[in-house]
Structures are given as structure tokens and as C-alpha cells.
Amino acid sequence: MKLPGAAKDAKPGNTKAGGGRESNLILGKARTDRPTREEAESAIRTLLLWAGDDPDREGLVDTPARVARAYEEFFAGYDADPVEMLNRTFEEVEGYDEMIVLKDIRLESHCEHHMVPIIGKAHIAYLPKNRVVGISKLARVVDAYAKRFQVQEKMTAQIANSIEDVLQPRGVAVVIEAQHQCMTTRGVHKPGVSMVTSRMLGAFRHDPLTRREFLTIIGNPASSVGA
Ligand SMILES: [Zn+2]
Numbered sequence: 001m002k003l004p005g006a007a008k009d010a011k012p013g014n015t016k017a018g019g020g021r022e023s024n025l026i027l028g029k030a031r032t033d034r035p036t037r038e039e040a041e042s043a044i045r046t047l048l049l050w051a052g053d054d055p056d057r058e059g060l061v062d063t064p065a066r067v068a069r070a071y072e073e074f075f076a077g078y079d080a081d082p083v084e085m086l087n088r089t090f091e092e093v094e095g096y097d098e099m100i101v102l103k104d105i106r107l108e109s110h111c112e113h114h115m116v117p118i119i120g121k122a123h124i125a126y127l128p129k130n131r132v133v134g135i136s137k138l139a140r141v142v143d144a145y146a147k148r149f150q151v152q153e154k155m156t157a158q159i160a161n162s163i164e165d166v167l168q169p170r171g172v173a174v175v176i177e178a179q180h181q182c183m184t185t186r187g188v189h190k191p192g193v194s195m196v197t198s199r200m201l202g203a204f205r206h207d208p209l210t211r212r213e214f215l216t217i218i219g220n221p222a223s224s225v226g227a
Helices: 020-027 037-051 063-074 082-086 135-146 152-167 208-217
Strands: 088-090 100-111 117-127 171-180 195-202
Touching (some): 037 063, 082 152, 100 135, 117 152, 152 171
């Protein structure tokens, strides 16, 4: 979807969540005292040893370095700033005030309890008041929170809350459906089970028709969601 109007930076007055304690709560800022890459690689070597393998054999020699690089991708969200992403909004939308839905956004995260992947999709809707945001920004906000150690419930709330705080729309809805590898490949070993979480704010929480319209558009992953 292409929206009319030019992107521009929101005024400082609109960036309610742009600074201070509140934004740190939303962002979960990255630590600044991280270990060195060398220390990270040596920790991975220790895990290889602990699993029972020989980190010096040919196939594993470069593994600690590869895993460290993979971690930079898996956890890029700690260096992302969702508030800044959402602040690039369009105001010339000819009074468009209907629901905007972005569905089936690929979601790749990691469970903070077992450090294994959570793979699924996110659906986001909001009812704009004056401003809309480029749809790619919504997808990037999902990544900003997903590419961290997460629990699905918290991630769902963080995505919805950041959209609410920055765009101040008439309502926000976020639904995430995901499979947790800690359930499928270990523990209870139950493949095919999806967990569905939702966070409904504003009109999506108070108006059953609005909520139902959204759930119909996204294919009703859980018809009871938010009811
Ligand atoms: Zn887990």
C-alpha cells in the first residue's frame, strides 16, 4: 500500500515516548557493558565442550565465530529504536481514518527461557487519528522487539504500546501466532502447537465490532481473542 504525502519527522511534542524513563521501559535498552566478541566466542566454545564435542575438530573450529555473528543478527533488536522508526509519519492522508492492517508479518525471535527460536507471524492494526506511519516501519518495529530474548506475551504488549505511545491513534491491535522450539524440540515435544497472544487498545478493546473486523481480516487465529 502506498500512502499519499511525504514522510517527515514528527514534532518533538508528539514524541511522548521519545526520552526519559518511559522510553527506556518501552525499549528495554541494551546494556552498554557487553563482553568482548572474544569472550563471547570462548563462551560458545565452552558450550560445545559441555555438549560433549571437540571444538578443535575441523568442522567446529570456526563455529564460535559464526555463532557470534549469528547472534548479532538474531539480537539486532537491542540496538534498534522503535520510537524513532515510528516517528517518521505522514500527515497528508486526506482524512483517512479507517483501519490500517498489516498482516502475516514474519516474526523470528528467541525464547528468553531456553534461548531457542520462536517463529511465527504478527498482525498489526491501528485506527489513525491524524498521522499514519509507513507500513514497512510497522514490520521493522516487530523486528526491533522480536530480535531480543523474549516472552511472547511481553513482545506483543511492547509492540502495541510503542505504536500507541508514539502514533497516539484511536486504537491499536496486535496479534502474534508463533511456535516455540522449546515446546516442539524439547520438553513436552509438541510440534504444530501455536501460541496466540493479543493486545487490544483503544477502540479495539472497547468496540466489539472493530475488534471483530480486525480478527476477520487477519483470518481469526483465535476468535475468542480479546473477547
Ligand atoms: Zn522456552
